[in-house]
Amino acid sequence: MEEIMIRKGLRVKTIVMLVTMLTLFGIFILQGICQEGTGTISGQVIDIEGNPISELPVFIAPIEIHDGETSPLYFPYDYFDMNRTLTKADGGFTISGISPGPHYFGILSKDIDQRLPDNYEAFLRDYLTWYDKGISPEYIDGFNRTNFGFQTSDFEPDVKVISLRINNIDFYPRNDFDEVVFGIDPNVQVMNVKVIVQPRMRIRGRVVFTDGTPLSNARIRISLSFQYEDNSGRGSGGGGAGIWTDDKGYFIQYLRNREKTIIYTLSIEYQGLGTSAEEIRLEPGQRLDGLTFTFDSDPIPPKPLPPKMKTVKSEIQQSSTSELPLLPVSNEVWIINPMNGHGYKRVHCRTRDEAIAQASKEDAYLVTINDSKEQEWLGAVFGHTFYWIGLSVDSEDRDWKWDNGEPVMFENWLPDDYFSEAHNKNEREYAIITIANGKWYAVHPKSVMVKMTEMAIIEKDGLLPTIKPQKDGNEK
Known part of the structure; x- marks a missing residue:
């Protein structure tokens, strides 16, 4: 979890380029790299006093950059996309197989190898197909809540990378929330990199x-x-x-x-x-x-998981009645976001229209997401699964608009072909939150993704007075 906090103005954005060897990304990606091959980075992890950090799980992983904003990998789903190694007694490391494009240097918790099963990567690959196999969203959600390794907080490292030292020059992230992002040319080996870390509070x-x-x-x-x-x-x-x-x-x-x-x-x-x-x-x-x-209680065991498979009526049962199967009863309560005083909860639904109807009965609307902090808060509270949100294409100008009329000030899209959709992106009309780090995906009304989306997040204001965080003297 990241705290919701009062932030000072960002430091001045700096772009530094080491031509042909190493490029540190400020707000753009180096274009035009088309050679084949991968690169290698070696060096040493040290603390701010120069002491080596041994037996530390480190990795280099790709990072997305959109409009100057970075999106690192999301655990656990991208765990097997990292190039991982363990630092030696002198803090030394070598990581090879780094593909062209933007990457970042990251750290995992020291005991991660002991806490994860040997077949973790194979299990994750199977886990990502559960929706296709008919496993219920309620079971998946319950499984995520009752197992280690299925939330970002399960992978928190004890130290933080504060800079990379290359040729005796220290490179820092743009702000407290960004990584130190770099790119390496194919078939190039960068040596003697110093990764400086410090303990986290x-x-x-x-x-x-x-x-x-x-x-x-x-x-x-x-x-x-x-x-x-x-x-x-x-x-x-x-x-x-x-x-x-x-x-x-x-x-x-x-x-x-x-x-x-x-x-x-x-x-x-x-x-x-x-x-x-x-x-x-x-x-x-x-x-x-x-x-x-x-x-103040005797020990309480974990709650049992809900049924694993979706309940489907037999053909005989379906032909004997015109009634649709009952939706699972939602016992969700409104959860207040301390940043804006709005209430949020999730509801079960067969269609997006049904979700809108349920929201209307409660004087609410499908959720509107206005910035990255609200997105992160929603992920922390409701997890990452398929949810309807209140974003759709206007029938007249074909622009994306929020159902409640607010302007689109923030976007969090996946690539158009992420789920191998058959429908052209220009034919898609609705947006959903996905299992991929809560990122959004545009769907066609006849998309298979529509059938997989059986819940929605709804939002309601007016439950509490609007919260206006007090600013410190330096905040812009």
Whole structure:
């Protein structure tokens, strides 16, 4: 989970190009690379004091760049697209097979090889075909919530890449949310690269029941809020996500490294149980370990998964009645987004029109997504599966427009051929959220993707007063 936070203005965007050897991408992709072959990068991972970091799982992976915005790989679905290795005792590494195009250097959690099964990649490839095999969306959603490795937070590293040092020149990301993005020419080997990392701020806690039994291997819901006040002004924010506990009930909530003292409030939920910690005050770079949350309850086992396969009536049953099968009953409640005070929930539906009708009954509308933070919040709350959203093509000017009339200020599209659609992109009329990191995909009314989309996210404003986060003195 990334906190929803008050951000200062971005640093000045810098574009630096090392011709023929290495290109660091600012807001564009180097065009015209058409040679065959792959490149190699070798070097050393060190901390800010120059000490080597050993046995650290590192990778180089492709990254998408659209209109100056970067989109790194999404775990777990893209796990097998990374070129991975483990640093040696001296922090050294060599990664080969790097294809032309933009890439970034990333880090995985140190124990990932122990926590993932040997056949993880093979399982993921099968998992991505579950919808085609008739496995129900409810089962897939439940499976994601009750297993390690199916949310981005399951792969959080303990350190963060802060710069790449090449020929004694340090290259930094444009801002706190971007990666250091580079491209390498085919058949070129770049050596002696220094990857500088630093520990991430974090809160490490443990969850137990009244009798001391740990809540092991379970996904808890964490809500985090923060506030600060200094000479530059004041700010606040918050967010929530699902975090996995380990065999002994421990979890780690990583925080954004800040340059000021922050007061945090942390609460957790699990199957209707909830508890909170006292206010936590952290200085820049500080970590807190040893926090314990105790549920006032006897141990509660995980909920059983819903039926795995979709329920389909037999031909005899279908011919004996004209009634459609009942939709699963949605017991979802409105969840408030702290950034805008709007309520969101998901509903089951057979068609997009049915989703609109359900939304209308509640004075709501299919969700409108206005920026990347709202997109990330939706993914953290509802997960990444196929959902209808309120984006469609206007019948007159053929432009994409939100159903509630708001202008399209943000886009998050997959490539037009990502799901091998047979329909021309100019014939597609609706947009859906997909399992691919929550990115959007344009679909034709007769697309197979329409049949696979059996839920929608609806949005309703007016549940709370509009929230206007207080800005610090330097925010633009």
